[in-house]
Amino acid sequence: MMNVFDSRGLDRTNCFAQCFNQPGTHRYAVVPAQGRHFSQELPYVVTVAAGPATGEGSQHNVEIRFRSGHFTAVPESISIKQGDVVLWTSTEENIPRYAVIGKNRAFASDRLTKECVYTHIFGLPGTYRWVDANGSRASGTVTVTSPDSKNEAEVKKWRDALGQVALVTIKGAASGNDAKAVVGQQVFFAVEEAPGISITDERVLRDEQAGGGPGNVGPATPGVIGVITGFTAIGIRPPES
């Protein structure tokens, strides 16, 4: 299972949710992470019926699958009411990283704009500084801890923390959007309004800029001599402590 902290590419440890407050037909594509330019097709649809939003609205889930070399959204077409939320996620173990891209960038998991949510589950402890790969000054830090596995009380406290919410609310391109979480806890990045930002691990961006290629990161831990099969090399790296 991958574990890259980067909203530009989603995997099993991420969700992307968008509130649809305007009626209309919204077409979109599901593309490989950072592969949005490779296809102009928009095969999937969210149809939003006009009408006043009532209560909390409803959530509609779309499952992303990878079959025969391409991504599919299930269901391909959904009809929702104004004010409802659509959440894209995947349960596939080794799904390649993907992005959800709406027509004319009305909504996009790699450019978060208004009333949308990106979630990430951190698998390794450490301090993660995130930045906007699209160039704004939005940034923050997530400090992730792991319990001492020999201490039963700590492990129990950790299990209890998994059910709690860790929330970062982002407005504009401000910095200082910080959070604390434990390994395995879902962190919600709720973007109230922003100029199309990504939430990207600073080291991922640094590696890309150093010519490592999209999403490449270095070895897991200095001195680790083992090889993990069943994981791909991308994304397995604890941050600096």
Add this chain to the structure above:
Amino acid sequence: MPEIVAAIDEKGANRALALSIAEVGPQSASGSRTLGPFTASYSVTATFQASGIDLIPPDTIRIMKLRMNWSLNFNLAIDLNKILPQFCLPQICIKIFGKKICTPKVCISWPTINIPINFADFLQVTADFRLDVQLVGSMWQVSAKLLALPSLQFGVPSAAILAMIGAAAVPILLAVPFLGPFLALAVAAILAAIGVAGLTGFLGPILTPFVSGLKFKVYERPRVVRLLPMQSAIDPVVDITIDRVEASIVFNQEDELIVGLDISR
């Protein structure tokens, strides 16, 4: 009665053995075996040394403290799903933007990890070898061949090797996402699954063939020996043929290794 008899005492036999062991040189093997519920691929190299011999009539050479220095590289492949429980991260709901958003439960499937381990140790045995005479191609060889496999005693206790495996596993396990809280459980489970018995059962079959297959050359002579080269047309070569070789250990004021040759022209 053999026509030619050669004899060496224990001192001479010790020297001959030392040369013979040096000739054996490093022995290597590689392969794959199960280690507990896991699979390990390995490569091993062994060298030998001995502290001395005892000649025992009629045909036994006892090698004292035959030491096999061995170094082993093995790669332990562990499917963590076999030792860790399935673990699911719960569904989480939040209220944001006036909406309720819930993420799905995520169940973790553990990967297979590979732990490389390099380990060197020795084992020491006192073993009896029997004299064995063979014509190999055009060479008569008198060898000392292992009579029976002795019990193998490792220099370092298996428990220490297990601890080494545990220590090697930790940094690799720590790099597995979501495993941190289960680290102590994972290490304990790996070591318990292998166990001391498993380790001995793993090392024994790898190292035993090096000992069980031991054979040291004690004496060697070509079957046809040139006594005199051709001197002229009327003085042809003079060769003798060794028709039979026998070897034994005899007490003659001291224990001696006797090699007798039956020859013909």
